[in-house]
Amino acid sequence: MRQRRLMNQINVVPYIDVMLVLLIIFMVAAPMLPTATVDLPSVARANQAAVPPLEINIRSASSITLRDRNAADGGSDKPVPRDELVQRLKDAQAQNPEQGVVIAANKNIRYDEVMQVMDLLQRGNIRKVGLLVRQADN
Template structure:
């Protein structure tokens, strides 16, 4: 016996995917990226030294790149020091890092040299594959360690 409220029709299953949760997640991610985007720094990653710092300990001889008062670039590994162009320095640093990837790279800049020349050098070192660039400084007068 079938009553007036009972029907033999069954609901068909929907084969469509519900995308509402995916849209919600995407909107949350969009908001997070919009908030986080201004805090992302662009440029060369450098850990600037403090006034008093501990010397860098490394098993390898450091590769030191120097910018003198006149803006000339020098590269030295051990006792050897040569004047080079910025492109030659980049190629030589790449060669040294290919032979020994753990070689620390340090930048020594004259106090009177232009900031732009030091940044140009650090950009060339970053393009050569140097993960971290150290800055060499003298301790302040009267600071004894």
């Protein structure tokens, strides 16, 4: 009797058939899927703050000033102790709820000082807090 030789090749024809059927299904189903649109904001449509924000300037660990650009004096920096800062901001936001607060710091100030002021504002329930960013000189 003659011995059969083992076939050591894989028959890929059934796999190709399945893949072609799947390809046809996806080609038919793809136009039926709803398309999503993303509405990205543009620079021209960016909302400008209606009311200039209050500006907290951190010059050193013990020196904090507050600038209100809506004030009658044109927004000069006024030194504020840390324990009075939250109350002054609450008073200003009570008069104008849309007014935000931005924190500016000297580049030599440790990041920890900025975080302490942010934590103080958060514990005082001050809304609309942000960081002031200045553009780099080229």
